[in-house]
Amino acid sequence: MISTQNTDIIPExxxxxxPDLPEPMPPPRDNDMHKSSIELLNRILPxxxxxxxxxxxxxxxxxDEVIELYEQIGRPTPLVRAKNLERYLNYKGKIYxxxxxxxxxxxxxxxxxxxQAYYAANEGIKEVTTETGAGQWGTATALASSMNGMKSKVFMVNVSYQQKPLRKTVMNLYGSEVVPSPSPLTPTGRKFLSDSPNHPGSLGIAISEAVEYALENNIRYLLGSVMNSVITHQSIIGLETQKQLEIAGEEAEVLIGCVGGGSNFGGFVFPIIRDGKERTIISSTAREVPKFSKGKYKYDYVDNAGILPSIKMYSLGSDFVPESIYAGGLRYHGASPSLSLLVKNGTVKSEExxxxxxxxxxxxxxxxxGIVAAPESGHALASAINYVKSNQGERKTIVVNVSGHGLLDMSIFNRG
Structure with a gap:
């Protein structure tokens, strides 16, 4: 295990x-509701x-202030060689x-x-809002806002709000107000509740509600995934991993991560593959949300109401409402434009x-x-196990991004 006490591993x-994508990323498009994307984004984002x-x-x-906060919340995170898993799978290579x-x-x-919270606070903002599916993003927003002296309101997908009460408790502990979505607080929420009072909700609906609430109350909206600025911040995962591998004298030959909107996957993979070396790269998604196999590569809305600009990505449609699956963080209808480009050109393989x-x-x-991983991370682990079983003769070094723990998601082990 590479020590988490070595803060020199945190990049500057x-x-x-x-700039390193194989082709230019298609720009966002304005929509009918807001004619200027930049004007809209200037109203809601830091x-x-x-x-x-x-x-x-x-x-x-x-x-520097952000690096200090990174240290306070546990960065750098550990890179661990999974020797027990290697033995269990009888794998002759290495798994990290x-x-x-x-x-x-x-x-x-x-x-x-x-x-994002740091930048908002520097602008004098007193409150922020966002959406959350399984609750991890809402929890992060709640704590980051608190650390920067701001209030927060989180619109949580209703089915997750009902299934994961402990997530709501943690967000409340961090000072956030948590609202089940769809809610009566916004036009989008009221529309869906009038059609279905017990609507399960979706990330697309919750995003619409958070954006509407930000616009109506002149506060700022924090982005949880999909967009390039988020993936840039998440690159700290891959940058740390690369440095930790160098310390261990290793080089990643197979990279595997789960994909909801694409932020943890892109943040993990993109800094490592920038050298252009040949690798196997696998994005693992939920079979219940088959965005890469059954979605279309097209311009589509980020949110259900079409308030935010449309972006070119693999999408099942912004009106897609997935079933109440065990991995709430993978319920999003689309994937980030940068990841979508790399799936389209074959650089990244997808597995459901x-x-x-x-x-x-x-x-x-x-x-x-000994790690209870998040349900979302379970997809990456399942894909890693699949890879090993299909390539028993190899001796490659596999690196898996375990994007979170599952200690607040234990109910999935009691399903059916």
Missing amino acids: NWYNVV KKVIEQEFTFKKYERIP YKFEGATVTGSHKINTAIP IGEKQVIEALRVFANTQ
């Missing part, structure tokens, strides 16, 4: 993949986040996992919540994993490595 700069969203600079300096569950909020989401296989992978990982 984030990495922006846009100015520095907008700048980072559209920059072509390859590196972005991390403010980057454990983002070691942060105080238990997932990678805090990596972008901290800088179902609930039964995910739960078995979580059990194996818990019994071999």
